[in-house]
Amino acid sequence: MAGRQNNDLALAQVLEGYDDTYLHCRGIQHRWHVLSDMHVTEKLNNGELVERHLQCENCDTVRKDRFLLKLDRYKIYRMKVLGAVYKYPDHYLLHEMALSASPREILRHEQLRRLISRSYPQGQDATA
Numbered sequence: 001m002a003g004r005q006n007n008d009l010a011l012a013q014v015l016e017g018y019d020d021t022y023l024h025c026r027g028i029q030h031r032w033h034v035l036s037d038m039h040v041t042e043k044l045n046n047g048e049l050v051e052r053h054l055q056c057e058n059c060d061t062v063r064k065d066r067f068l069l070k071l072d073r074y075k076i077y078r079m080k081v082l083g084a085v086y087k088y089p090d091h092y093l094l095h096e097m098a099l100s101a102s103p104r105e106i107l108r109h110e111q112l113r114r115l116i117s118r119s120y121p122q123g124q125d126a127t128a
Protein backbone atom coordinates (compact mmCIF):
# COMPACT_ATOMS: atom_id res chain seq x y z
CA MET A 1 0.00 0.00 0.00
CA ALA A 2 2.80 2.40 0.95
CA GLY A 3 4.55 1.60 -2.31
CA ARG A 4 1.45 2.51 -4.25
CA GLN A 5 1.09 5.79 -2.38
CA ASN A 6 4.73 6.60 -3.07
CA ASN A 7 4.23 5.91 -6.77
CA ASP A 8 1.22 8.23 -6.88
CA LEU A 9 3.11 10.91 -4.98
CA ALA A 10 6.03 10.63 -7.40
CA LEU A 11 3.62 10.96 -10.33
CA ALA A 12 1.88 14.01 -8.80
CA GLN A 13 5.28 15.67 -8.29
CA VAL A 14 6.58 14.98 -11.78
CA LEU A 15 3.30 16.18 -13.32
CA GLU A 16 3.73 19.58 -11.65
CA GLY A 17 6.61 20.23 -14.03
CA TYR A 18 5.05 18.50 -17.04
CA ASP A 19 4.67 20.38 -20.32
CA ASP A 20 1.31 22.21 -20.69
CA THR A 21 0.78 20.95 -24.23
CA TYR A 22 1.43 17.35 -23.32
CA LEU A 23 -0.87 17.63 -20.32
CA HIS A 24 -3.61 19.00 -22.55
CA CYS A 25 -3.22 16.16 -25.08
CA ARG A 26 -3.21 13.51 -22.38
CA GLY A 27 -6.06 15.05 -20.45
CA ILE A 28 -8.36 15.78 -23.38
CA GLN A 29 -7.17 14.32 -26.67
CA HIS A 30 -4.77 14.76 -29.55
CA ARG A 31 -5.68 16.90 -32.53
CA TRP A 32 -4.81 14.74 -35.51
CA HIS A 33 -4.09 15.87 -39.04
CA VAL A 34 -3.23 13.55 -41.90
CA LEU A 35 0.47 13.43 -42.75
CA SER A 36 0.20 10.64 -45.26
CA ASP A 37 -3.19 9.16 -46.16
CA MET A 38 -3.88 5.44 -46.67
CA HIS A 39 -1.27 3.71 -48.77
CA VAL A 40 -0.13 0.13 -49.29
CA THR A 41 3.20 -0.39 -47.59
CA GLU A 42 3.75 -4.11 -47.88
CA LYS A 43 2.40 -7.24 -49.54
CA LEU A 44 1.68 -10.02 -47.10
CA ASN A 45 0.67 -13.66 -47.61
CA ASN A 46 -2.90 -12.98 -46.58
CA GLY A 47 -3.34 -9.52 -48.10
CA GLU A 48 -1.67 -6.15 -48.10
CA LEU A 49 -0.58 -3.92 -45.28
CA VAL A 50 -2.07 -0.41 -45.49
CA GLU A 51 -0.93 2.48 -43.32
CA ARG A 52 -2.21 5.98 -42.64
CA HIS A 53 0.05 8.42 -40.81
CA LEU A 54 -1.29 11.18 -38.62
CA GLN A 55 0.40 13.86 -36.55
CA CYS A 56 -0.94 15.80 -33.59
CA GLU A 57 -1.04 19.53 -34.31
CA ASN A 58 -0.36 20.30 -30.69
CA CYS A 59 2.30 17.92 -29.44
CA ASP A 60 3.73 16.41 -32.69
CA THR A 61 3.02 12.82 -31.68
CA VAL A 62 2.88 10.64 -34.80
CA ARG A 63 0.30 7.85 -35.09
CA LYS A 64 0.54 5.15 -37.71
CA ASP A 65 -2.75 3.32 -38.23
CA ARG A 66 -2.25 -0.13 -39.69
CA PHE A 67 -4.81 -2.14 -41.63
CA LEU A 68 -4.90 -5.47 -43.41
CA LEU A 69 -6.46 -5.12 -46.88
CA LYS A 70 -7.88 -8.36 -48.18
CA LEU A 71 -10.48 -9.85 -50.46
CA ASP A 72 -12.97 -12.03 -48.61
CA ARG A 73 -14.51 -15.25 -49.94
CA TYR A 74 -17.39 -13.26 -51.46
CA LYS A 75 -14.88 -11.15 -53.38
CA ILE A 76 -15.53 -8.08 -51.27
CA TYR A 77 -12.55 -5.96 -50.28
CA ARG A 78 -12.29 -5.17 -46.60
CA MET A 79 -9.77 -3.63 -44.26
CA LYS A 80 -9.24 -5.06 -40.84
CA VAL A 81 -7.73 -2.82 -38.16
CA LEU A 82 -4.39 -4.20 -37.03
CA GLY A 83 -3.72 -1.44 -34.53
CA ALA A 84 -1.75 1.75 -34.27
CA VAL A 85 1.87 2.56 -33.56
CA TYR A 86 2.71 5.83 -31.81
CA LYS A 87 5.90 7.86 -31.79
CA TYR A 88 5.91 10.38 -28.98
CA PRO A 89 8.08 13.48 -28.68
CA ASP A 90 10.89 13.52 -26.12
CA HIS A 91 9.71 13.95 -22.53
CA TYR A 92 6.11 13.05 -23.42
CA LEU A 93 6.19 9.62 -21.82
CA LEU A 94 6.53 9.42 -18.05
CA HIS A 95 7.52 6.13 -16.50
CA GLU A 96 5.70 7.28 -13.34
CA MET A 97 2.42 6.91 -15.28
CA ALA A 98 3.02 3.17 -15.61
CA LEU A 99 3.76 2.76 -11.90
CA SER A 100 0.53 4.34 -10.71
CA ALA A 101 -2.64 2.26 -10.39
CA SER A 102 -4.84 5.12 -11.62
CA PRO A 103 -2.57 7.65 -13.32
CA ARG A 104 -5.37 9.45 -15.15
CA GLU A 105 -7.00 10.47 -11.89
CA ILE A 106 -3.80 12.18 -10.84
CA LEU A 107 -3.23 13.70 -14.27
CA ARG A 108 -6.79 15.07 -14.28
CA HIS A 109 -6.20 16.75 -10.96
CA GLU A 110 -3.02 18.35 -12.30
CA GLN A 111 -5.17 20.00 -15.00
CA LEU A 112 -7.46 21.45 -12.31
CA ARG A 113 -4.53 22.46 -10.10
CA ARG A 114 -3.03 24.56 -12.91
CA LEU A 115 -6.33 26.26 -13.65
CA ILE A 116 -6.80 27.15 -10.00
CA SER A 117 -3.24 28.38 -9.60
CA ARG A 118 -3.71 30.67 -12.63
CA SER A 119 -7.02 32.02 -11.36
CA TYR A 120 -5.67 32.62 -7.89
CA PRO A 121 -2.01 33.59 -8.10
CA GLN A 122 0.17 33.01 -5.06
CA GLY A 123 -0.93 34.87 -1.97
CA GLN A 124 -4.61 34.82 -2.79
CA ASP A 125 -6.80 32.28 -1.12
CA ALA A 126 -9.16 30.44 -3.47
CA THR A 127 -11.66 29.98 -0.65
CA ALA A 128 -11.71 33.62 0.52
Ligand SMILES: [Zn+2]
Pocket residue numbers: 025029030031056057058059060061
Ligand atom coordinates in the same frame (compact mmCIF):
# COMPACT_ATOMS: atom_id res chain seq x y z
ZN1 LIG B 1 -1.07 15.76 -28.99
